[in-house]
Amino acid sequence: MLLSKTVHDVARLINETFHWSCIAPLKGKPVRIKATVTEMVRTGYNSIPIVSVISFFVGIILALQAAYQLKRFGALIYVANLVGVSITRELGPILTAIIVSGRSGSAFAAEIGSMKAAEEIDALTSMGINPIRFLVVPKLFALMIMLPALTVVSDFIGIFGGFALSVTLLELHPQSYIQQTLDALLVKDIMTGLIKAWAFGIGITIVGAYQGFQVRGGAEEVGQRTTASVVASIFLVIVFDLFFTTLFYYFT
Amino acid sequence: MKADTAIEVRNLVTHYGDRAILKDISFSIPKGKTTVILGGSGCGKSTLLKHLIGLLKPTSGNIFINDRDIALMDETALNDMRKKIGILFQGAALLNSLTIAENVALPIREHTKLEKSTVDIMVRMKLDLVNLSGFEHFYPAQLSGGMKKRAGIARAMALDPEILYFDEPSAGLDPVTAAGLDELIIKLRDVFRMTIVVVTHELPSVFMIADHVIMLDAGNVLFSGPLAELTASDHPKIRRFLERKAEEESENPEDYLKIIAGE
Ligand SMILES: Nc1ncnc2c1ncn2[C@@H]1O[C@H](COP(=O)(O)OP(=O)(O)OP(=O)(O)O)[C@@H](O)[C@H]1O
Ligand SMILES: [Mg+2]
Numbered sequence: 001m002l003l004s005k006t007v008h009d010v011a012r013l014i015n016e017t018f019h020w021s022c023i024a025p026l027k028g029k030p031v032r033i034k035a036t037v038t039e040m041v042r043t044g045y046n047s048i049p050i051v052s053v054i055s056f057f058v059g060i061i062l063a064l065q066a067a068y069q070l071k072r073f074g075a076l077i078y079v080a081n082l083v084g085v086s087i088t089r090e091l092g093p094i095l096t097a098i099i100v101s102g103r104s105g106s107a108f109a110a111e112i113g114s115m116k117a118a119e120e121i122d123a124l125t126s127m128g129i130n131p132i133r134f135l136v137v138p139k140l141f142a143l144m145i146m147l148p149a150l151t152v153v154s155d156f157i158g159i160f161g162g163f164a165l166s167v168t169l170l171e172l173h174p175q176s177y178i179q180q181t182l183d184a185l186l187v188k189d190i191m192t193g194l195i196k197a198w199a200f201g202i203g204i205t206i207v208g209a210y211q212g213f214q215v216r217g218g219a220e221e222v223g224q225r226t227t228a229s230v231v232a233s234i235f236l237v238i239v240f241d242l243f244f245t246t247l248f249y250y251f252t
Numbered sequence: 253m254k255a256d257t258a259i260e261v262r263n264l265v266t267h268y269g270d271r272a273i274l275k276d277i278s279f280s281i282p283k284g285k286t287t288v289i290l291g292g293s294g295c296g297k298s299t300l301l302k303h304l305i306g307l308l309k310p311t312s313g314n315i316f317i318n319d320r321d322i323a324l325m326d327e328t329a330l331n332d333m334r335k336k337i338g339i340l341f342q343g344a345a346l347l348n349s350l351t352i353a354e355n356v357a358l359p360i361r362e363h364t365k366l367e368k369s370t371v372d373i374m375v376r377m378k379l380d381l382v383n384l385s386g387f388e389h390f391y392p393a394q395l396s397g398g399m400k401k402r403a404g405i406a407r408a409m410a411l412d413p414e415i416l417y418f419d420e421p422s423a424g425l426d427p428v429t430a431a432g433l434d435e436l437i438i439k440l441r442d443v444f445r446m447t448i449v450v451v452t453h454e455l456p457s458v459f460m461i462a463d464h465v466i467m468l469d470a471g472n473v474l475f476s477g478p479l480a481e482l483t484a485s486d487h488p489k490i491r492r493f494l495e496r497k498a499e500e501e502s503e504n505p506e507d508y509l510k511i512i513a514g515e
Contacts, residue, residue: 115347123345126305127359127407128331 013132013210020133021140035138043104043139044146048153051099055154058091059083059161067170076170080180083162085189092154093147093193094241097200100147101233105208108139109229112212113222121213136209143201151197155190192248199244200237207233258283258415258447259304264313266299273299275471276313286441286448286461288479290493291468297451298342300468301417304449305339306330317415335363338408342419342451344400346392352379352403353388359410378406381436383429398425402433409440416440418450422457434460455494467493 025031066082112135115121124131159181166172211229215221259281266274273296281287289297302308303315306322314321322333346355356375360366366374379385382402392400401421408416418437422430434457440446441463452458458465458479465482467475467490475482475490482490491497 111349118348119341119343119345120347122302122307123339123341123347125307126334126337126339126341127362128334129358129362130327130331 009214010206010210013136013213014206016130016132017136017140017206017209020130021137024133029133031141032134032138035134036141039138039142040146042107043100043142044150047096047099047103047146047150050103051096051150051154052157054095054099055087055092055158056161056164058095059087059158059163060165062086062091062158063162063165063170067166077172077176077180079162079166079170079172080177081184083166084159084181084184087158087162088155088185088189088193090193090241090245092158093151093197093200094237095158096147096150096154096197097204097237098234100143100150100201101204101237102230104139104143105204105233106226106230108205108208109211110222110226111135112209113215113225114219116213116215117218117222132209136205139209140202140205143205144198145201147201147204148194148197151194155193188252192244192252196241196244199240203236203240204233207236254280256283257281258317259449260314260316261304262314262316264300264303264315265311266296266303266308266313267311268299273471274303274468277468277471277473279466279473279476281447281449281466282464283447284441284445285463286437286450287464287466288458288462289449289451289466289468290453290458291474292493295468296471297468298419301339301419301449301451304417305334305337335359335411336413337415337417338411338413339417340401340404340408340419340421342423344392344397344404346400346403346407348392351389351391352384352395352406355392355403356407356410359407363411374410375406378409379403381409382406383432398429401425402429405433405436412444413446415447416449418448418452420451420453422452422454430454430457431460433457437461455496 020029021031062083063079066079067076070076070078070082112121115135121131124134163174163177163181166177167174208229211225211232215225257280261280262278264274264277265272277300289300291297299308303310304317304322306325310323313323315323317333317337320329320333322330325333346352347358350358353372353375356378357371360371360374364371375388376385379388382405384399384402384406387395387399387403392403395403401424405418405421408418421437422433425433437448437450438461441448448461450457450461462479465475465477465479466473467482469489475485475487483494485491
């Protein structure tokens, strides 16, 4: 009963979001560009510092962990391969997605939830303005663009973190580290990471919006829904990740 | 439907979950007049207004506006209908992320292709009508309750609708501002020939503005007709409402003790 209602509500939200982001624009109901740019700044641009710092640290951690094993075989230069491949294929997209879940997924749920509680959503509908088109679609486009973009940032900074550690503590030669990284990285690795990031962006938006629209009561429920949105979107990101990684393992 | 009827409600039944709120009510609202909806707190007045603009779907029954049943309309048809209807919510429901001017401009921007300068002039006119000139750049959080109500009225009037719904427009306003609002409602009816539906508890205001009155009681229509008929009525519940008397005590002291002891 409860599950079937959830499935029904989510399916309806996805359906409407798809309609207003892909079909309606072809019929002269364009996406709100200005709102999309505002959301891109809020969700993407403003996340650059935190994504950078975390990616840099994780790059260092990864290099240290790799070195711990590799130095026993005297193959320390392969730290570059390990850092490069794991960051671009896996850690860049997932770290970014988790940070964005915490920052923006929760903000979406809180924004829509408090609008629901204050009858602002009803007010939009009563003015003939579809709340999905007005609120969700700009967020969706913002995350579909900004999550891959942030992932590129995360990839670069993460690899730089590994590089910084390797050329100092591990005393690897900078030039050969860079060469080794370039040789190890395939376009495919980076692309699969970016495709994942794009899908995570969709998942985070839908979860945040769903939780927001579920608010029925007042401020306290907004808080609960916000928390729930973070937990649910991190879970969803991991499930998506499992799915795509399996897919890419067999089909690329 | 008669030619001078703007809205006709037939056998409307509505529920929140399993709880029946409106139980099979029927009435009509005359065109170009002011209709006041009266009724005790929690009897379903706000719920009724939400049905009259298609925000809630009835369990059963019909709601005809301009001869079309909005209970059967799809979202596109409803949205076209909504452009001709303005509503002030009980809590004003202004968008908190936008300034007052942006709130009023929102429906105009969404539904017309007017130049920004034209929109600005329209917004200023609407705000002037509700005495909010000079507050264009304030956010809803920076306004008092009564000012929010008035900004909500300006937004409801933004597209010069044919029908206006006001949910308790003068609750929480000082008597002078409330009287100003009554004058505005009279002006909208006389000058712009709008059909106006007002939910209110303020008796002085009812006598000022009402042409037609609908009184709800526990989900049923207790009275529907011209104001003069209401004041002449000798129905005990209507008399109590008009004379501001409390419900008669039905419990004796012993029953009362049982109620407060939770038995
Ligand atoms: N969203 C909701 N979910 C469940 N029940 C609701 C909801 N909104 C209102 N109700 C119930 O419906 C009944 C009618 O509510 P409504 O807001 O229409 O009353 P009202 O006549 O406008 O009262 P007031 O004069 O106090 O504004 C109330 O008893 C309330 O408990
Ligand atoms: Mg009410």
